[in-house]
Amino acid sequence: MTLWDLTQGASAKVSRFKSSIESGYRTRLSELGFHPGEQIACVMSPSMGAPKLYRVNNTVYSLDDSIASLIEVA
Amino acid sequence: MSSTQASRIALIGSPNSGKSLLFNRLTGLNQKVANFPGITVNIASGQSLHDSSIQYLDFPGVYSMQAISGEEKVAVEAFISALEDNLLDAVVCVVDSTRLEKGLIFALQVLETCHRYNKPVLIAANMVDVLDQHSMQFDASGLSEALKVSVLPLSAKTGAGLEQISQSLADTTVPPEKFQSDIIASDDSVNHLHAQELAEKYGPRGDLLINTQTRLDSFFLHSWFGGLSFLVIMYLLFQSIFTWAAPAMDGVEASIQWLASVVLPLIPAGVASDFTSDALFGGIGAFLVFVPQIFVLTLVVGMLEDSGYLARAAVICHKPLRFFGLTGKSFIPMLSGVACAIPGVYAARTVESTRKRWLTYLAIPLMPCSARLPVYSLIIAAFIPAQKAMGGLVGWQGLAMFAIYLFGILCALLVTALVSRSNAELRTDLPFVLEMPPYRLPSWRPLIINAWNRSKHFVTKAGKVIFAVTVVIWVLGYFPNYGTSLGDSWLGTMGQWIEPLFAPFGLDWRYGVAILSSFLAREVFVGTLGTMFGIEGAEENFTSLAQQIQDSGLPLGAGAALLVFFAIALQCVSTLAVLQRETGSWRLPLQLFISYSIFAYTAALAVFHLVELLV
Numbered sequence: 038m039t040l041w042d043l044t045q046g047a048s049a050k051v052s053r054f055k056s057s058i059e060s061g062y063r064t065r066l067s068e069l070g071f072h073p074g075e076q077i078a079c080v081m082s083p084s085m086g087a088p089k090l091y092r093v094n095n096t097v098y099s100l101d102d103s104i105a106s107l108i109e110v111a
Numbered sequence: 112m113s114s115t116q117a118s119r120i121a122l123i124g125s126p127n128s129g130k131s132l133l134f135n136r137l138t139g140l141n142q143k144v145a146n147f148p149g150i151t152v153n154i155a156s157g158q159s160l161h162d163s164s165i166q167y168l169d170f171p172g173v174y175s176m177q178a179i180s181g182e183e184k185v186a187v188e189a190f191i192s193a194l195e196d197n198l199l200d201a202v203v204c205v206v207d208s209t210r211l212e213k214g215l216i217f218a219l220q221v222l223e224t225c226h227r228y229n230k231p232v233l234i235a236a237n238m239v240d241v242l243d244q245h246s247m248q249f250d251a252s253g254l255s256e257a258l259k260v261s262v263l264p265l266s267a268k269t270g271a272g273l274e275q276i277s278q279s280l281a282d283t284t285v286p287p288e289k290f291q292s293d294i295i296a297s298d299d300s301v302n303h304l305h306a307q308e309l310a311e312k313y314g315p316r317g318d319l320l321i322n323t324q325t326r327l328d329s330f331f332l333h334s335w336f337g338g339l340s341f342l343v344i345m346y347l348l349f350q351s352i353f354t355w356a357a358p359a360m361d362g363v364e365a366s367i368q369w370l371a372s373v374v375l376p377l378i379p380a381g382v383a384s385d386f387t388s389d390a391l392f393g394g395i396g397a398f399l400v401f402v403p404q405i406f407v408l409t410l411v412v413g414m415l416e417d418s419g420y421l422a423r424a425a426v427i428c429h430k431p432l433r434f435f436g437l438t439g440k441s442f443i444p445m446l447s448g449v450a451c452a453i454p455g456v457y458a459a460r461t462v463e464s465t466r467k468r469w470l471t472y473l474a475i476p477l478m479p480c481s482a483r484l485p486v487y488s489l490i491i492a493a494f495i496p497a498q499k500a501m502g503g504l505v506g507w508q509g510l511a512m513f514a515i516y517l518f519g520i521l522c523a524l525l526v527t528a529l530v531s532r533s534n535a536e537l538r539t540d541l542p543f544v545l546e547m548p549p550y551r552l553p554s555w556r557p558l559i560i561n562a563w564n565r566s567k568h569f570v571t572k573a574g575k576v577i578f579a580v581t582v583v584i585w586v587l588g589y590f591p592n593y594g595t596s597l598g599d600s601w602l603g604t605m606g607q608w609i610e611p612l613f614a615p616f617g618l619d620w621r622y623g624v625a626i627l628s629s630f631l632a633r634e635v636f637v638g639t640l641g642t643m644f645g646i647e648g649a650e651e652n653f654t655s656l657a658q659q660i661q662d663s664g665l666p667l668g669a670g671a672a673l674l675v676f677f678a679i680a681l682q683c684v685s686t687l688a689v690l691q692r693e694t695g696s697w698r699l700p701l702q703l704f705i706s707y708s709i710f711a712y713t714a715a716l717a718v719f720h721l722v723e724l725l726v
Contacts, residue, residue, distance in 0.1 A: 061179045062542065067303055068175050068216050069544070080325055084334040087430050088439070088543055095210045097324070097547040099426045101433075104542035 040077060040091065041105035048078035049110035058107040070094050071108060117158075117166045119198060120280065123190060124205030125217050126172035127548045129237040133205055133267035134169040135557035137161070137276070154189060162277040168199070176220040183463065194228040201231045201280055208236040208249050208264065211314035215306035222258065222286040232260045233283045235276070240266040247315040254313040259287050268554065327550050331423045341427050344420065345446065351411045359403030367396040385594055390585040395578060402566050404481070408447055408454045409562040415443075417553035421461075422545055429543055435524040436531025438462065438543060441471040445523065448478030452686040456693055457565065469699070470527045472690060476681045476703060477523035479516040482633040486677045487515055489637050492657035494670040519678045584631055602627065616719035617669030630682045668722035672715035679711035 043049055051073050054063050070093035071077065080097060081090035088101040124130035138157025159165035171186040178184040193199050204221045206214025218234055225232045234254070242249060255262040261283035265272030330336050371392040378384040415421045421443060429439025437445075440462045448455030455475040462468040491511045499506045587602040588594075596603070606624035613623045621640065629636035640656065660670075681687070687700040694700075 061177070064177055065175060065179050066544070068213075069546075070213060072303060081328050081332050083332050083337065083426070085430065087332075088426050088545070090328060090332070090426075090547060094212055095318070096213060097328075099422070099543070099545045099547055101429060101543035104544055 039106045040108040040110050041102050043079040045082040051075050052109045052111040055107045118200040119166050121168045121199045121202045123170045125174045128205045128207045129267045130205040136267050203233045203235050205235045207238050209238050209241050212306050212310035219302045226286045231283045231285050233279050234262040236264045239264045240269045249315045250313040356404040356407040360400050363400050405454050406562045406566045409565045413558040414553045419548045419550040422547050435528040438467045444471050448475040452476050452480050453689050456689045474523040474527050479519035485634045485637045490670050493660040616672040616715050617666045668719040671722045672719040675718045676711045676715040681707040
């Protein structure tokens with residue numbers, strides 16, 4: 038399951054990044070808090086494929102499918 | 112820190128850490144753009160209000176010293192080269208104390224960098240007012256001891272702690288090589304683990320994300336209410352540009368007229384008087400009238416940004432704009448372009464991705480800007496009857512105006528869709544990751560300062576180019592017969608040279624000259640045409656000029672061709688000048704000018720033949 042599959046209100050722990058993710062992005066997502074082991078909650082999932090809102094620590098980020106589907110959660 | 116001359120202190124921090132607000136608080140109105148050799152990034156500099164021996168330099172916000180976007184790379188390189196060239200005496204690293212872990216990941220990178228260049232660092236733990244509101248604590252002295260540099264809790268919003276910044280800067284030291292910790296991990300994650308450890312030990316505990324943010328998001332990003340409120344907010348934005356700025360624009364115009372009525376009688380009749388009247392008051396005055404619009408737009412967009420809404424608008428628009436090769440972040444620049452392309456180009460700075468910003472630059476000049484309005488009004492009044500249909504509900508003229516506005520927007524989206532699909536590099540780009548800042552009431556003072564600086568910048572930078580072109584156009588139109596006959600002037604001669612160019616879509620040399628002069632600014636078209644039709648003050652007298660155009664037997668196809676030509680062509684020297692300034696080269700403005708001229712010409716020709724075929 039990826040972060041993009043997470044439904045509104047659900048939360049899960051980041052398990053790993055897909056290998057297709059560019060290393061610069063892996064580092065950046067880690068720096069923003071999306072690193073393996075961290076609990077992420079999907080706080081908003083607007084309809085029609087709009088970017089979803091994810092909460093990590095005390096911050097909310099909006100991620101589109103192109104990046105959220107490269108983060109695996111469990 | 113050197114004490115003999117003004118100390119140069121860099122402010123560095125991630126976006127939404129409150130760094131720029133802190134900079135505005137520390138320097139007030141004493142700001143200017145710092146000039147660093149070879150750097151195209153904007154670094155604002157300002158003298159401290161609290162200590163005149165300190166000069167602050169506000170570096171653009173970055174999330175990490177390992178940059179991923181073009182904008183970040185430039186900012187990080189600027190910071191590193193300022194350290195290398197010994198241009199800085201100390202560094203203030205701004206972190207958000209409510210999100211300490213994230214701030215510390217970046218702060219640890221800054222400490223490592225500053226250790227290499229032997230520069231003292233002060234950690235400014237911002238937003239302690241939010242901690243106070245939630246009765247939360249954070250152990251600044253403990254953190255300071257752990258990091259071996261000073262940590263100053265402060266609030267850029269309330270001003271708490273700001274008076275201690277000079278003392279803290281004097282007390283702080285060069286960071287040690289490595290922060291002391293028991294953690295042994297690979298380099299990639301070591302900073303993160305250290306930051307986590309420090310945040311847990313010294314940071315505030317508990318849930319700080321206020322529920323109101325989630326509640327507001329569930330409204331503003333709701334499938335229906337979100338879209339509806341988006342439309343309402345955009346409508347209000349438009350209204351503000353046109354209605355709030357209108358009195359100020361009238362004021363500027365009246366002031367220029369008053370100044371002209373005082374100055375012109377003092378100059379003896381002749382070349383000098385004509386130059387002052389036509390080029391200085393006419394040419395420069397016409398452009399100064401738009402300054403209030405830029406001020407209001409910067410203020411309102413700044414307010415939306417400060418309130419946290421802009422990030423939500425970008426989320427709403429991301430998906431539809433992605434289809435056209437753009438990103439949600441292109442939305443505000445394009446929207447600004449409907450008022451005027453210049454603030455639109457400035458607003459494009461918020462698009463971090465260089466490629467998407469480049470695509471946004473392609474779209475902005477095609478957005479139906481307000482300078483096109485007088486031209487559209489004139490042509491529509493000349494060709495479309497002022498009748499209403501459907502029981503007075505729909506006016507044909509209004510419908511025509513709507514159609515030509517829509518045409519411009521569709522052209523912009525078509526261009527970006529085609530260009531982005533033609534180039535694989537433009538298709539694959541930075542994924543959309545956007546921090547949603549908390550909603551908050553805007554801080555007016557920095558917003559007004561920013562809008563003022565932006566307007567000043569517009570006048571001083573674009574003004575120089577506009578002045579130069581005004582002089583050239585005036586000289587060409589005035590000589591060799593001293594303004595007695597425009598048709599025999601050099602401009603008129605050039606108009607006759609270019610007549611064959613416009614004849615294929617039914618326009619004579621007078622329209623050619625008007626188009627030529629409208630390169631300065633589109634609305635000049637109406638004035639030039641008016642002069643040539645022998646009507647004084649044509650811009651206030653659309654209907655009679657429209658009548659003249661009708662009587663001159665201009666075919667309907669030519670009128671439609673003119674509309675289409677003006678909707679596409681980039682005849683705006685200020686936009687070209689600002690694009691040059693923002694991209695650092697003439698390459699893009701020239702490419703756009705040439706390709707949009709060809710596009711405008713081809714489309715106008717096609718529309719002329721189509722209309723002539725149908726009518």
